[in-house]
Amino acid sequence: MLIDFSFSNFKSFRDEQAFSMQRVQRFVDGEDAYAGISTVAAIYGANASGKSNLLQAFAYMRGMVVTSYAHGNIDSRLPRAPFKLNAAQAEKPTEFFAEFIAVDGLQYQYWFSYDNANIQTEELRRFNKINGKASTRASLLFSREKQEITFGPSFRGGRAQVKETIKRRTNALVLSVCAAAGIDVTQPAFDFFANEVRYYQASEFSVEESRIIHELQTDSDYGRMLSHLVRYADFGIESVKAEQVDMTPALEQFKQAFPDTADSEMFKPLFENGIGLQLQFNHLGEDGTMTLPIDEESLGTRAALAFFSLALENLSAPTVAIIDEIDTSLHPTFVKEIVGLYTDPATNPHHAQLIFTTHDVALINTAPSEERTIQPDQIWFVEKSKQGASEIYPATDLGLRKEENIGKNYLNGVYGAVPKPTFHEAFARIMAKEVA
Incomplete structure (x- = not known):
């Protein structure tokens, strides 16, 4: 202290x-x-x-x-x-x-x-x-x-x-x-x-999202507790998960904006398969559960999730x-x-x-x-x-x-x-x- x-x-x-x-x-x-x-x-x-x-x-x-x-x-x-x-x-x-x-x-x-x-x-x-x-x-x-x-x-x-x-x-x-x-x-x-x-x-706060993805992907106790907390935050979110998604459109935009960085060895595996992990949020709607990607969530929701993670x-x-x-x-x-x-x-x-x-x-x-x-x-x-x-x-x-x-x-x-x-x-x- x-x-x-x-x-x-x-x-x-x-x-x-x-x-x-x-x-x-x-x-x-x-x-x-x-x-x-x-x-x-x-x-x-x-x-x-x-x-x-x-x-x-x-x-x-x-x-x-x-x-x-x-x-x-x-x-x-x-x-x-x-x-x-x-x-x-x-x-x-x-x-x-x-x-x-x-x-x-x-x-x-x-x-x-x-x-x-x-x-x-x-x-x-x-x-x-x-x-x-x-x-x-x-x-x-x-x-x-x-x-x-x-x-x-x-x-x-x-x-x-x-x-x-x-x-x-x-x-x-x-x-x-x-x-x-x-x-x-x-x-x-x-x-x-x-x-x-x-x-x-x-x-x-978005820096914390990579850690959250890792914890959810490995199904750690930390990840399960975080997903549990989100349900009580009054966002209408039932759960949050790390899912594999097709990153090709986003990667192409990144490559056009930062060609030198995109060609580096660090990004090579990602560009080869075009698949990446992204946070996905399950919302309870009138027709059942609907999954929304992180870029469709508000900055407030993303910030709250990051701060929940930091607090845990x-x-x-x-x-x-x-x-x-x-x-x-x-x-x-x-x-x-x-x-x-x-x-x-x-x-x-x-x-x-x-x-x-x-x-x-x-x-x-x-x-x-x-x-x-x-x-x-x-x-x-x-x-x-x-x-x-x-x-x-x-x-x-x-x-x-x-x-x-x-x-x-x-x-x-x-x-x-x-x-x-x-x-x-x-x-x-x-x-x-x-x-x-």
Whole structure:
């Protein structure tokens, strides 16, 4: 589980930003099933305010951990996107920090800074358990200043091997090198980023359809559960299957549009037999069951199916799902239902987390008599200054009352982080031909 995340000098974020999944006690009703750590966080803000950049910061941190050694060499440039609206700031290192609970049940603190070519600093600490309780002090596993590495007493493994590798690969993280070397003591921290953290762009939901086709084709338990869920989504769909269909017309169109790609070895088997797998939906109509191909289904239906699939996968383990623009092509009711899966211990037994950006105020537009989908301490805002620097802040910083209608106040600009549509007057002047 993610506890805290902070970063600086990344895209529209110039200064250090702090994001947390820790709950505020006055907004917790009854006993907290997740020990004070939230399973959801909703991020609101105007278009181009930096919401997506906040999620991408964590995705960049994950990518660095997973690929800095495995996919690079001594000359590799590091993937970096500093704040570019200030020349001096762009030259400074980018910094990432995360505090989390890994699959071994222990709490870790990990951070690093880097420029375009080298890792500047890096450190990993772990809170060991004493008599079954977590220590209040973190034990050092390793600390790094450029090429110099200091190992803590808890570190077990090939220290000399790691040091020698870092001398040659100054652009690789120690955590990544340890994973490649098979060092057990740091593996849970690496696995948190490699296996538990998952980044999605909701607008690219069609990517999930290939996985759905595979699961349905192999008649897996996952595929059967997904088909079962679709029946309860009020789409009028009885079942969904992966069927072989004649892809010749679609393939010919593809070949005309992308001749070089179509001639590649990867597509050769498909063009030879013209047969492919496609999702087929069985609808119950007046004359019985009718089968419709996926291209005759609405984008809303396809998006809902993809999100059902993601929810099934991510709720089956202690994952951290990061989704940009979750409300893309989804009705607010479905967004609310998906979020509700993460807040209910019955559907989220592994304490999986969902962090998402949205414009859907239905999640926070709650009358006093209604039960909230998400609480005030699970809401974050992003706002951009006139100088182009983004800032994140929690709703709890605004002195909210527990019964406050956050959605209504947000739309009225009470909390900031909303568009300022001053373009209306400018548009009127254009239409009146006052502007050339």
